[in-house]
Amino acid sequence: xxxxxxxxxxxxxxxxxxxxxxxxxxxSRRMSRRRxxxxxxxxxxxxxxLVLFAVTVLxxxxxxxxxxxxxxxxxGSATSEFLGLDNxxxxxxxxxxxxxxxxxxxxxxxxxxxxxxxxxxxxxLIQKKSPTQxxxxxxxxxxxxxxxxxxxxxxKFLFSDGGLINFALGDLLHVTNxxxxxxxxxxxxLIAICALGVWKGIGWSMMIFLAALxxxxxxxxxxxxxDGANRWQRFKVVTVPAIWPAILFVTVMLVIGGFNVFISVYxxxxxxxAGRTDVLLTYMYEQAFNNLDFxxxxxxAVILTIMVFMLSVVQMKVFRDRNGGGAQ
Amino acid sequence: MRKRNAAAGxxxxxxxxxxxxxxxxxxxxxxxxxxxKEQTFVFTNPPQFIPDPATTANxxxxxxxxDFVRYFLNSLVVAVIATGLSLLVSSMMAYAxxxxxxxxxxxxxxxxxxxxxxxxxxxxxxxxxxxxxLNLLDSLLGLILFYVAGSLALNTFLLRGxxxxxxxxxxxxxxxxGANAWLRYWKLALPLAKPxxxxxxxxTFLACWDEFTIxxxxxxxxxxxxxxxxxxxxxxxxxxxxxxGLVFAASMIAVVPxxxxxxxxxxxxVQGLTSGAVKG
Numbered sequence: 001x002x003x004x005x006x007x008x009x010x011x012x013x014x015x016x017x018x019x020x021x022x023x024x025x026x027x028s029r030r031m032s033r034r035r036x037x038x039x040x041x042x043x044x045x046x047x048x049x050l051v052l053f054a055v056t057v058l059x060x061x062x063x064x065x066x067x068x069x070x071x072x073x074x075x076g077s078a079t080s081e082f083l084g085l086d087n088x089x090x091x092x093x094x095x096x097x098x099x100x101x102x103x104x105x106x107x108x109x110x111x112x113x114x115x116x117x118x119x120x121x122x123x124x125l126i127q128k129k130s131p132t133q134x135x136x137x138x139x140x141x142x143x144x145x146x147x148x149x150x151x152x153x154x155x156k157f158l159f160s161d162g163g164l165i166n167f168a169l170g171d172l173l174h175v176t177n178x179x180x181x182x183x184x185x186x187x188x189x190l191i192a193i194c195a196l197g198v199w200k201g202i203g204w205s206m207m208i209f210l211a212a213l214x215x216x217x218x219x220x221x222x223x224x225x226x227d228g229a230n231r232w233q234r235f236k237v238v239t240v241p242a243i244w245p246a247i248l249f250v251t252v253m254l255v256i257g258g259f260n261v262f263i264s265v266y267x268x269x270x271x272x273x274a275g276r277t278d279v280l281l282t283y284m285y286e287q288a289f290n291n292l293d294f295x296x297x298x299x300x301a302v303i304l305t306i307m308v309f310m311l312s313v314v315q316m317k318v319f320r321d322r323n324g325g326g327a328q
Numbered sequence: 329m330r331k332r333n334a335a336a337g338x339x340x341x342x343x344x345x346x347x348x349x350x351x352x353x354x355x356x357x358x359x360x361x362x363x364x365k366e367q368t369f370v371f372t373n374p375p376q377f378i379p380d381p382a383t384t385a386n387x388x389x390x391x392x393x394x395d396f397v398r399y400f401l402n403s404l405v406v407a408v409i410a411t412g413l414s415l416l417v418s419s420m421m422a423y424a425x426x427x428x429x430x431x432x433x434x435x436x437x438x439x440x441x442x443x444x445x446x447x448x449x450x451x452x453x454x455x456x457x458x459x460x461x462l463n464l465l466d467s468l469l470g471l472i473l474f475y476v477a478g479s480l481a482l483n484t485f486l487l488r489g490x491x492x493x494x495x496x497x498x499x500x501x502x503x504x505x506g507a508n509a510w511l512r513y514w515k516l517a518l519p520l521a522k523p524x525x526x527x528x529x530x531x532t533f534l535a536c537w538d539e540f541t542i543x544x545x546x547x548x549x550x551x552x553x554x555x556x557x558x559x560x561x562x563x564x565x566x567x568x569x570x571x572x573g574l575v576f577a578a579s580m581i582a583v584v585p586x587x588x589x590x591x592x593x594x595x596x597x598v599q600g601l602t603s604g605a606v607k608g
Contacts, residue, residue, distance in 0.1 A: 041424075042428035042430040045421065045423055045428075045509070045513070046420070046424045049417040052477055053443065056455065056473065056474060057443050057446065057451065057477055057480075059458070060455050061446055061451065063454040063457070064450055064453060064454050067454065122345075125341055125345055126345060138590075138594065140348075140349065140352055145534060145586055146583055147537075147538035149579075150559065150579040150583055153563055153576075154356075155355070157359075157570075157572055158355060158358070164355075167374065171373070199355070203352075204601075207598065207601050256447070260448075262541060263540050281449055285449075288456075294457075301453065302450070305446065
């Protein structure tokens with residue numbers, strides 16, 4: 001229950017950050033007089049969507065919680081045994097769970113920061129309207145729209161033994177022997193997976209930052225110029241505070257996305273070798289759909305969800321406090 | 329002096345951007361080139377960027393060897409129907425949220441937004457069971473249902489913003505003329521929210537076209553496969569070496585529509601991102 005409540009707080013927070021929902025328009029008197037007659041109307045508009053949402057999203061959410069307390073049997077006749085917190089206790093004493101969790105954490109750390117820094121850097125570089133701007137925008141955004149399945153195989157190929165990465169690092173730059181078995185080891189495997197994450201994601205953060213940069217008040221920049229501020233000072237004092245909501249938004253989204261990494265790991269290494277590159281979701285998926293241990297899989301999914309919610313709340317708090325101090 | 333500095337800075341900027349852009353694009357070009365290579369020329373040292381000899385055999389094999397056309401059509405059918413349904417249902421919700429006052433309005437909206445926060449994959453296990461209970465396992469209909477469900481929250485959120493930017497006076501004028509709510513939604517709000525609908529259409533279509541995890545979990549038989557699953561199967565077919573040329577030929581066929589849609593509707597992509605988020 002507490003989980004759900006913190007979830008609501010997060011969604012409220014994100015809603016604020018997104019801030020794309022202006023206040024509802026003021027109601028005219030004429031409309032309010034007619035309202036009694038048409039009180040059911042809004043609910044009729046809502047009904048199809050809300051019913052579908054309740055059946056396919058809300059109910060499964062609750063069921064995921066419920067299943068995590070059971071040894072859930074998928075076969076029709078078998079009864080599921082209530083286990084209480086056993087699945088959770090099992091997770092916390094399961095070495096492989098901790099390995100998968102730390103891999104998820106590593107992925108998050110290694111992908112979020114570069115996407116923000118490089119994304120913002122790119123946005124600043126192409127911000128100026130010029131004939132080349134649309135071209136660069138398209139080129140950097142291209143990986144974002146390309147399917148995860150396709151780019152996962154593409155990077156598996158690039159990082160394969162005789163692949164382009166080994167050629168570039170070995171024969172071209174001479175920094176390695178050019179025979180690294182990237183996907184056959186935990187750390188190099190994670191690096192390859194993270195490389196894909198960054199490459200695919202920087203176009204997205206760049207676009208958000210580009211949009212935010214358009215909102216930086218020109219007057220403030222000119223005022224800072226008059227005061228003799230240099231480029232870095234202008235960036236720090238004017239630009240960063242002005243785009244702070246965007247930085248918050250991007251960070252929260254990327255952290256959530258980082259913990260949700262699945263397809264690239266599943267397709268690039270399959271969690272291998274021997275599960276060393278497993279992240280939480282590949283481990284969950286294997287427990288549920290290979291070992292048919294749906295209860296344990298659900299417990300892992302719930303733990304992940306709780307962590308994502310808590311992390312988002314913490315981030316929102318931290319960023320907001322710092323914003324309050326920085327803007328004044 | 330200052331002008332010359334600015335020009336030099338500008339040139340430097342373009343050079344840096346060009347180098348970065350080349351790094352970004354090389355993987356795509358290499359994929360394209362590999363899709364035209366025979367298997368023995370896939371891994372050569374130094375690597376070939378221009379395939380020599382070039383062959384279209386991979387494309388022929390991809391299209392002929394299995395039910396590729398069927399997978400393509402499956403993806404298309406699922407994505408088109410799911411997008412259409414999602415837009416209808418979520419625009420109706422968005423209209424209610426934008427134009428009416430009613431009890432539980434903000435609570436309902438927040439519950440819906442919760443859908444944005446719940447990691448989609450957390451739901452994969454219960455959704456699998458739900459699909460099983462509804463007899464929707466291994467069917468395109470099941471995919472459509474879950475794709476529509478998965479896009480509701482975001483589309484409603486996006487479209488609410490667009491509907492609210494339409495002046496309420498227009499609504500009232502139509503109301504005076506005796507138009508009921510449905511008519512106002514259908515004849516007034518929807519046509520005026522075209523840019524928003526275009527944005528939602530593109531994002532939803534591409535998300536459904538590319539979706540992998542639900543399709544992997546819910547479908548099984550060849551006649552219900554979608555393109556992403558087909559590509560995965562191509563990669564897993566050979567026990568020894570992956571036939572990269574074949575995988576990338578199939579990938580290119582799957583990606584081309586995406587890139588065309590992206591290039592044509594680029595404007596809407598940007599609009600979708602910016603209206604979804606962050607204005608200073």
